[in-house]
Every structure is written in C-alpha cells, then in structure tokens.
Amino acid sequence: MSQIRTATVTRKTAETDIALTLTVDGKGTSKIDTGVPFFDHMLTLFAKHGLFDLEIKAVGDVAVDYHHTVEDVGIVLGEAFRQALGDKRGIVRYGFFLVPMDESLARVVVDLSGRACLVYDVESPTMYVRDFNLILVKEFCRAFSNALACNLHVKLEYGEEPHHVAEAIFKALARALDAATLVDERTAGALPSTEGKL
Numbered sequence: 001m002s003q004i005r006t007a008t009v010t011r012k013t014a015e016t017d018i019a020l021t022l023t024v025d026g027k028g029t030s031k032i033d034t035g036v037p038f039f040d041h042m043l044t045l046f047a048k049h050g051l052f053d054l055e056i057k058a059v060g061d062v063a064v065d066y067h068h069t070v071e072d073v074g075i076v077l078g079e080a081f082r083q084a085l086g087d088k089r090g091i092v093r094y095g096f097f098l099v100p101m102d103e104s105l106a107r108v109v110v111d112l113s114g115r116a117c118l119v120y121d122v123e124s125p126t127m128y129v130r131d132f133n134l135i136l137v138k139e140f141c142r143a144f145s146n147a148l149a150c151n152l153h154v155k156l157e158y159g160e161e162p163h164h165v166a167e168a169i170f171k172a173l174a175r176a177l178d179a180a181t182l183v184d185e186r187t188a189g190a191l192p193s194t195e196g197k198l
Contacts, residue, residue: 005181007083009076015068016060022080024181026053034058034073036066038132038163042170043073050174066136074140078147085181088112093192095180099172104159106168108176111151114198118145122156124165134162137169 005024012018030047032040034056047054056077060069085091096109106122120138127134138154145152154173159165184192191198 005084005086007080009080009083011072011076011079013068013072016058016072018056018058018060018072018076020057020073020076020080021053021055022077022084023053024081024084026051028052030054030056032056034069035060035062036069036132038129038166039066039070039073039136042137042166045167046170046174048174049171050178052174052178066132067139070136071139071143074143075147078144078150081148081177081181085112087191088198089191090183090185090187090189091192092180092182092184093198095176095178097172097175097179098157099168099175101159101164101168101171103161104164104168105157106159106165106172107153107155107157108169108172109151109153110173110176110180112148112180112198113151114149115151116146116149117151118142119151119153119155122154122165122169124156124162125160126162129162129166134166137166141173 008021010019028048028051030044032043034040058069058073093112098107124134
C-alpha cells in the first residue's frame with residue numbers, strides 16, 4: 001500500500017463525546033475506553049482479528065443506559081472506515097467469514113456497496129452478559145452499516161452462551177471487513193463496480 005488508509009473522527013452530542021482513530025492496514029493494536037467494559041472487550045477483539053489499529057475514547061451517559069454509547073461508537077467507526085477507504089478504488093469490496101466460538105457459530109457477509117442495509121438474524125437463549133444486553137450488538141451493527149453505507153448480513157448459525165455469541169459476531173465482522181477492504185493488485189486501482197461508483 002502506497003497510501004496509508006487512516007481516519008480520525010470525532011462526534012459530540014448531548015449524550016456522547018467520542019474520539020476515534022482508525023488505520024485500516026494496521027497490526028491489530030488497540031486502545032479502547034468506552035466506559036462499557038464488555039463493549040471494550042468486543043472492540044479489542046474486532047481490532048485484533050481484523051488487523052485494524054484502533055483507538056477509541058468515548059464518554060457517554062452510561063449511568064442511564066449503554067445504548068447511546070454503543071450506537072454512537074458504531075456511527076463513528078463506520079464513518080472512520082468510510083473516510084479511510086476514500087473512493088474505494090482497488091478494494092475487493094466483498095467479504096465474508098464464519099467464526100466458531102466454542103458452541104457458537106456466526107456468519108458475517110459484507111458488501112462495501114455505498115448502500116446501507118442490515119440483515120440481522122441472531123437469536124440467543126440468553127440475552128445478557130452481566131448488564132450488557134445483546135440487542136445492543138444489533139444497534140451497533142445498524143449504526144455501523146448506515147454510517148459506512150454497506151450491506152451487512154449477520155447470522156448466528158447456532159449458539160447458547162451470550163458472551164460466545166457476541167464474540168463470534170465481532171470476530172466474524174472483523175475478518176469479513178478485512179477481506180472486503182483488501183486491495184487487489186490485479187485491478188490496477190479500478191473501481192469494483194460496473195456502475196462506475198460505490
């Protein structure tokens with residue numbers, strides 16, 4: 001890669017204050033502090049397995065709920081990928097991955113199409129990891145898909161333990177994005193679309 005694909009995005013609202021720096025072609029290093037420990041763990045896994053360098057500092061109204069923080073981090077992370085990828089010339093565009101985590105198996109498919117669409121099919125018999133509701137993973141994915149403008153399909157093939165369910169999803173998302181954002185040298189920098197725009 002001759003050009004470093006990186007972006008720094010900030011977002012401040014009445015509910016959250018977020019600063020995020022992303023390097024797409026990284027080594028998987030991260031420094032994450034969102035005030036939501038389980039979410040920090042998931043984002044650390046995301047960076048590690050996608051080989052993204054990621055720094056996030058988020059201050060949110062977590063005394064009220066985790067929802068605003070999780071959703072807004074999804075927005076900012078999606079925006080960072082959108083900025084870092086620029087016009088998307090030369091990228092593979094599509095990525096998919098299946099990740100097992102003990103008894104759980106998650107499938108994630110992504111198309112960096114310029115069109116936001118989330119299909120989310122996750123049913124876990126237990127929805128909480130301590131006080132973290134797994135429905136927030138869906139909210140994160142929706143916010144991320146909208147901000148990046150990508151097709152994102154997430155399916156839990158099976159799984160029981162909620163920590164394993166969430167971990168499989170975040171790891172699969174990381175690996176699918178890593179595959180989709182790779183540069184294919186065979187394209188000589190062409191845009192991976194017959195429409196001429198992504």
